[in-house]
Amino acid sequence: MMRIWKMIARFMITAVIFILLAGCRNEDITVYNLSDTHNVNVAVKYPDYSSGFPEKVTLEIPVYERAFEGWNVTDNYYTRWIQKEFGDTYNIEVRYIPISRVNEVKNYEQLLASGKAPDLIVHYDMPxxxxxxxxxxxQELDWEEAEFYAPTYWNKMSGTIKQYGRINGENIFFFADRPGYGNYVNIIRKDWVEKVGMKVENLISLEKFNEMLVKWKEAEIGFAGSALTRNVFTYSAPFRDWPINPKEHALYADLSVADFTTSASEAWLRNLSYQYHNGLIDKEFYLRDDENKAKAEFVAGKAGTFGMYLTSNTDVFEATLMNNPEAEFAVLPPTSAVPEGKVPLGRADWPFGFIMGINNATSSEERAALWMYLEWISQPDHLFLLQNGIEGQNYSLDADGLPHKDPNYKGESQLSQNNNKDYWALVTETPLFRTPELTLKANMINWSPAGYEYIVKDMLKYQKEVMAYGITDPLFSVVLTKVNEYKTDLSHLFQELYLDIILAPEEQFEAKYEAAIIKYLEAGYQEILDEKQQAINAGQYKIY
Structure with a gap:
C-alpha cells in the first residue's frame, strides 16, 4: 500500500511540473531530474544559455592596466584565448576595460559618471x-540566479557571500576567495647592511633601522627607499598601541581616510621628519608616486630598500645586479618599522579577495553572462592555464604535478609580471592545489625567482612571526556617507599637509602639525568621526 501511495505522489508532482513547464518557452528552461523540485523551480525561473545566447551579448570586464612594456592588457594571448574558448562558445563578446591601479577609484568614478563603466565594479577594500x-x-542581486549560472563558483563562495554580501538588507556584493597566503615583501641590500658592520636579522626596531641608515649616509652608500603616501592609509599601524581598543580602532582605522589627528600619526610624522632632515631617505620621495618610480631608485643602486609583491618572473633582482654586480639581497624584518615598546601591528586581510558588484546599467542577459564567465574561469583547467600558461612553453611539471615556470620564456603566451593575476583574481587571490602542503610548495615556486628561494622562505617566516598582531580594518554594516563625501578632498589635503610638515624646518614641526590638525578636522574629518562614532555606538561594525 505504501508503495502505491508513493507512486501516486510521484505522478502528481510530475504532472504539476509539466503543467508549469508548459507555460514557458522552450528556450527558457533546463530539464533536471524531476525528483529535484528545487532545481526544476530554478530552471523555470532562469533562461538556459548553455547552448549560447540567441543574440550576441557584450560583457565588459575591468582589468588593471599594469604589466611589462609591450603588454596590452586588453588584447593578448590570454584575452584572445578567453574570447575563443568562452566568448565564441556562448555568443558573448568579452571586452576588457583598462583600469589604472594607482588611480583606480578616479577611473571608476569617471567611467560611472559617463555611463561607460564595465559590468563588473570591483575593489579590494570594503570602504x-x-x-x-x-x-x-x-544593482541588487539574486543569489539563486548566481547559483544557477555559476554553481562551481557559488559552491566555493556562497558562505562568504551570505556573510558579508548583504548591505542594508540587500544582496549586493560577491567575492573572490582569499586563501591565507600573501606575497608582499620588503627587500633590503644585504651587502650595504654588512658594509657598515651590521646584520639584517638585528634590525629589530625602528631605532636600529635608523641607526643603520645613519651609517649608510656617513659611508655615502645610499638611503632608504621611500615614496609618496596617498590613497591607502596604513602608515600609522606600527605606531599604534597594543592591545588595540576595538572602538578606537573602528573610529580611526580606515584605508580611504588618513587618521591624521591621532598620536600614532604624529609619531609617524616625527620619524619621517627626522629621516628626511637627516638625509636617511630619498630627498625627493614625494616624486615617487608609483611602484615603478620607487623601483627605479632601487635598481639604480640609490635606494637600499624596496617593497613589492614577489613573483617568480620579477626582474627587480636581475635589473639591480646589472647596475650593481656586487648586490646581495635579504628580507627586511617587519620589526624594523616598529618603535621600541610597540609591536608589529599590521593590517590583516579580510577573508575575501576582490569585492565585486554588478553595474546598475547591466542587463539581465549581461548579468547571466557575467555569472557564466566566473563559472568558466573557476574550472580547474581554465584557472590553471590562466595562472601558468602553456606546458612546454611557460612551464614544465614536476613529479607532484606542480608547474615550474621558465623565467626566460618570451613567446606569445608570456604571462604578465604578476602571473596574469589581474585576469584570474576575480575568483581567487592565490593558486590552490590538492593539499595545503602542495599549495605552499607551489606558491614558493610561483613566488621564487631562480636563485632567490631563500627570500620567499624568510618572507613566510616573518609573516608567521607577526601573524598574531594582524588586525582587520573595521567592517561597517552601514554606508558612511560622510566618508564618501569627504574622502577625496581629505586625501588631497592629507598630501598637502603632511608634506608641508615634513619639508618645513624641524623646529616648525609642532606649530605646523597643530595647525594642520585644525584644518583637517574642519575640512570634514570631524564629521566623519562623528558619523563613525554614531555607527559604533549602534554596534554597526565588526573587527575580525
Missing part, C-alpha cells in the same frame, strides 16, 4: 566598495 554602493551604481 570604497560601500562608497560605490552608496552612490547607487550597483
Amino acid at each position: 570604497q566598495a560601500l562608497a560605490y554602493y552608496g552612490e547607487g551604481v550597483m
Whole structure:
C-alpha cells in the first residue's frame, strides 16, 4: 500500500511540473531530474544559455592596466584565448576595460559618471566598495540566479557571500576567495647592511633601522627607499598601541581616510621628519608616486630598500645586479618599522579577495553572462592555464604535478609580471592545489625567482612571526556617507599637509602639525568621526 501511495505522489508532482513547464518557452528552461523540485523551480525561473545566447551579448570586464612594456592588457594571448574558448562558445563578446591601479577609484568614478563603466565594479577594500554602493551604481542581486549560472563558483563562495554580501538588507556584493597566503615583501641590500658592520636579522626596531641608515649616509652608500603616501592609509599601524581598543580602532582605522589627528600619526610624522632632515631617505620621495618610480631608485643602486609583491618572473633582482654586480639581497624584518615598546601591528586581510558588484546599467542577459564567465574561469583547467600558461612553453611539471615556470620564456603566451593575476583574481587571490602542503610548495615556486628561494622562505617566516598582531580594518554594516563625501578632498589635503610638515624646518614641526590638525578636522574629518562614532555606538561594525 505504501508503495502505491508513493507512486501516486510521484505522478502528481510530475504532472504539476509539466503543467508549469508548459507555460514557458522552450528556450527558457533546463530539464533536471524531476525528483529535484528545487532545481526544476530554478530552471523555470532562469533562461538556459548553455547552448549560447540567441543574440550576441557584450560583457565588459575591468582589468588593471599594469604589466611589462609591450603588454596590452586588453588584447593578448590570454584575452584572445578567453574570447575563443568562452566568448565564441556562448555568443558573448568579452571586452576588457583598462583600469589604472594607482588611480583606480578616479577611473571608476569617471567611467560611472559617463555611463561607460564595465559590468563588473570591483575593489579590494570594503570602504570604497560601500562608497560605490552608496552612490547607487550597483544593482541588487539574486543569489539563486548566481547559483544557477555559476554553481562551481557559488559552491566555493556562497558562505562568504551570505556573510558579508548583504548591505542594508540587500544582496549586493560577491567575492573572490582569499586563501591565507600573501606575497608582499620588503627587500633590503644585504651587502650595504654588512658594509657598515651590521646584520639584517638585528634590525629589530625602528631605532636600529635608523641607526643603520645613519651609517649608510656617513659611508655615502645610499638611503632608504621611500615614496609618496596617498590613497591607502596604513602608515600609522606600527605606531599604534597594543592591545588595540576595538572602538578606537573602528573610529580611526580606515584605508580611504588618513587618521591624521591621532598620536600614532604624529609619531609617524616625527620619524619621517627626522629621516628626511637627516638625509636617511630619498630627498625627493614625494616624486615617487608609483611602484615603478620607487623601483627605479632601487635598481639604480640609490635606494637600499624596496617593497613589492614577489613573483617568480620579477626582474627587480636581475635589473639591480646589472647596475650593481656586487648586490646581495635579504628580507627586511617587519620589526624594523616598529618603535621600541610597540609591536608589529599590521593590517590583516579580510577573508575575501576582490569585492565585486554588478553595474546598475547591466542587463539581465549581461548579468547571466557575467555569472557564466566566473563559472568558466573557476574550472580547474581554465584557472590553471590562466595562472601558468602553456606546458612546454611557460612551464614544465614536476613529479607532484606542480608547474615550474621558465623565467626566460618570451613567446606569445608570456604571462604578465604578476602571473596574469589581474585576469584570474576575480575568483581567487592565490593558486590552490590538492593539499595545503602542495599549495605552499607551489606558491614558493610561483613566488621564487631562480636563485632567490631563500627570500620567499624568510618572507613566510616573518609573516608567521607577526601573524598574531594582524588586525582587520573595521567592517561597517552601514554606508558612511560622510566618508564618501569627504574622502577625496581629505586625501588631497592629507598630501598637502603632511608634506608641508615634513619639508618645513624641524623646529616648525609642532606649530605646523597643530595647525594642520585644525584644518583637517574642519575640512570634514570631524564629521566623519562623528558619523563613525554614531555607527559604533549602534554596534554597526565588526573587527575580525
